[in-house]
Amino acid sequence: MAGLTIDGSELGNNQYLTVQLLMVHSEKLFNYLYRGQCEQDSQIGRRGKQQTSIPTLITERKANHHPNRGVNLSNLKQLPNLYTPPPICLNACLWNVQSAANKTTQIADYIQEHDIDVFIMTETWLHDYDAVIIGELTPPGYTYLNVPRPSGTRGGGIGVVFKTPLKLRQIPQEIHTTYFEHVYITDFTKRLTLVVIYRPPPSRDNGFRTSDFLTEFDSFVDDISVSPRKLLLVGDFNIHWDEQNKWDVKKYASIISSVNFQQHVDKPTHRSGHILDHVLSCPDDELIRKIRDDLHAGVCDPANDVPCDNCPQFAQFHPLTEDEVLHVISKSSNASCLLDPEPTWLLKDHIQYHLPALTAIVNASLTSGVFPKAAHSAVVSPLIKKPSLDKDNLQNYRPVSNLSHLAKVIEKCASAQLVEHFNTNELTDPLQ
Template sequence: MTEYNNWDNAQILSKECNANARYIKKSIWIRIQRYEQRRGGPLPKSRVLPSPDYYDVDIMFLVETKLSPDETVILGQCTPPGYKFISLSRPKKDGGGGIGTVYKENIELSITPSSFTTVNFEYCIATLKNSVQFVVVYHPPPSKVNGLKRSEFLEDFEVFLEELSVIPTEVVLVGDYNIHVDEPLKPETRKFNDILSSNGFRQLITEVTHKKGHTLDLLITNENDNTIQRHAVLPPFYSDHRIITCSINHAKPPPVKSVIRSRQFGKMKPEQFTELLQKRMSEFPLDCEDPNVLTDAYVSLTKSVLDEVCPITTRERTIRHRLPWYNEDIHLARRIRRRLERKWRKSQSEEDNEEFVAQKNQVIKLITDSKIEYFSKKFSESNVKDMYATINGLLNKSQKILPVLDCPDQALANKFLSFFIEKVEKIRANVNVSPSSADDCVADADSVEISNPRSNLDANINCCLNTFTPLSETDIEKIIKRFPSKTCNLDTLPTWLVKDNLPILLTIFTKIVNSSLMSGIFPNALKESIITPVIKKSNLDNNMLKNYRPVANMKFMCKVIEKAASCQVVTHVDNYNLGEVNQSSYKKSHSTETALLKVKNDILQYVDHGKVVFLVLLDMSAAFDTGGSPYPVE
């Protein structure tokens, strides 16, 4: 087991976490195998951990975070790359308290719910792979303001400890108890120690942990437990509380590795692909009219060319998280800072401390300047869409949330698939639409005369769209070029490569699109998409599948056919004035803003005329999926 520099690594995340200093007062740190556990003061300003693999900090518990659930920006800034953050806000809305857990993504750590409730202290139970339970406790000091009493805390804590004593796994309690265990003759201290011993626990910290000379921050384990291998109380630096580090005997999880099967387009010669594709064009059956055959031929042709020019390779790599603004100057300055810190820790001289603090401030300045330069350049070169994506990342709004279930990824995907399918099937089953009633509706619609006040069209003109019009290569080219160069993983060719070779592929795209439109057949090969479950609101329960909506990423050819059809449908609806006047969605020059303006204006007009207004809002569940009935088409 290699030697580990406790102090240097314990301070990394606190200084490097991109956190707002005023929100976090104390923290507890844990590290696997030599499980480093830290408790310290307010996190200094805006620093992010550039290389978690290098510093090897595994778990951190934050105490008295003063964070509310809606402060996603602070939560995001407190989370270094490659880590997760779980925040439990204080029940009372007084701006204090709160417990947070920051841990590596490859660590199997979960927050364990408990039925025990109390107002005298806060706690959080984090279970490490069903083997060790870490219980973080924060007991606020009793005062007239909070109305807490030490005696009530001891009573509740005794009941809480009795429940923990029967847990079959190893239990480690950490946190700020605000009990002066360094004064064993005090009544509350004697009572506290009796509670520990009677339930088979022991307290390991004997050194001073507070600037006023008391031991308030504790490390408690079972009496016969050898989970804790070593621990230490480090010199004060961040706040009025000192740092406690400890090491536990637990297998360290291996680095996260991923097996990647992909084509390395960066090494491909584009001119070689274009030349070979031009030679193989004779293999495409341009005289065929079956969209399924044409689509399969296109996939086979492009795949064979890519396999020859840019074959699929399989490689394994360790997942590393890098920050784009982290550079060599910052890396060198941090190395100097750590060397000066070790020097100060050894000498404890004021001169060495000043030198260390000066270098620490230099690192902070370099990081700040680098981040300002990076994001200024990024915003100046971004379009509106990319700019919003960057802002959402900074505001921690682009995080991916999935259920925390004890099952493999494939099983979770199947759970989502079954849920989304069953949801739509149930809704459709409850919609009482029969073929006969649908036919009646169509018959009634055919007999209705269309009035068109905005044009001189004959009211009795047949306005049915019976067939699509074939598109020219120029039309298809315009449609393709308007699409952004995004690619679905199911596509044979990436979109950018399609656009680069559009003069060659344009004939194929036009043939497939027109054959699909004229035959009314959508190719089977395009009836696939990648579904991503996206949680509807960040404050919803992430373990409830009903709180997710499916977002589909379709193949590029599918989008082209869809656009070619929708353009003709929209043109037809506009020409014959068939559109809904009050529709605002998917309508040119309309949006939610125009809808709100219309509703508000109507309400005000009716109120001005002395009428009572009732507003009824209807929300159709899975509206797009349930709209896939064949009857409206007929």
């Protein structure tokens, strides 16, 4: 039994969907996520001692042991199931990132701040040799599953960042597609198959046509719908689901309904107001529990896109307690900068000695409105875009800026108060 909750927010031109996936898999998965340990081996006793098995005697039963005795099946009584694994709620996020290389810090921070279990990305534009970028966007305790564009050309690509104890893995498939990219993913219980899809929009460069995609997608869903596992399809389909009268949407809807799939997203996922990102599942599988209906938070003047006169003003930042600063630091990654006096992991290990001073610095910066001068600097390192490029050509490098850990902490503390003010007073854009 499973369910998911979807909400959205926009970064750049594309909205990302946050998904709450409720799964009942097994007691072992429950132990992984909530008890912090795997189910112990059944051969080991409670005190860690090896249990000895009870000796048994096996003999061969003779045929027709009681030839004249009948069998009364009505005497059989079904025993009730005494244990039902508790439901496990997995927070997932779907986002068309359009290059993850320049959003590594943003992705890692979002995953940690929102405790995301599975972070799904389309259009990562990453390859197998982008180990540095993948390391930057993968927080501690998470694993990155990289699926580059099969052709190896620029663009496309699918990536999944997940909590390591979930043990997600890619399922090899013999189904090859031309007009869209896809990947099959499952957990160790093998009860649910997650299919992530990215369909590039038709253009003169790729020569793709919508009719070709629909024909290939029709055959694709026919093949995967016979799977004994529960299926969940998510991704960027570049089909305007909100325009139900268009021929391609009608054909697409007919295809998914023919295999008893339902499209659950009914709110815009693009700043133009269209629904491009879809979540598909079979209603009988009960994978979808709820879709949040608060995507369209009100703004003061949506017609003119300007705030009105009676909008609540943000007067000043309020000081933080040591516990609030500790929460921000503990949620941050262990990435360090050459400007840091000590590694971030060492700071966290001895945070009790540094917390009072750090809290005082953060509050002094917030109340005075002045960013510490020492935090203005950053270490900028050149990173080659591709290993195959000419290393003597400076145009083949991109700058990577690394701020000090103190600067990041102050920024996150200020950002948290601003976001809280915007959300409380409904000042954000409807698609943000």
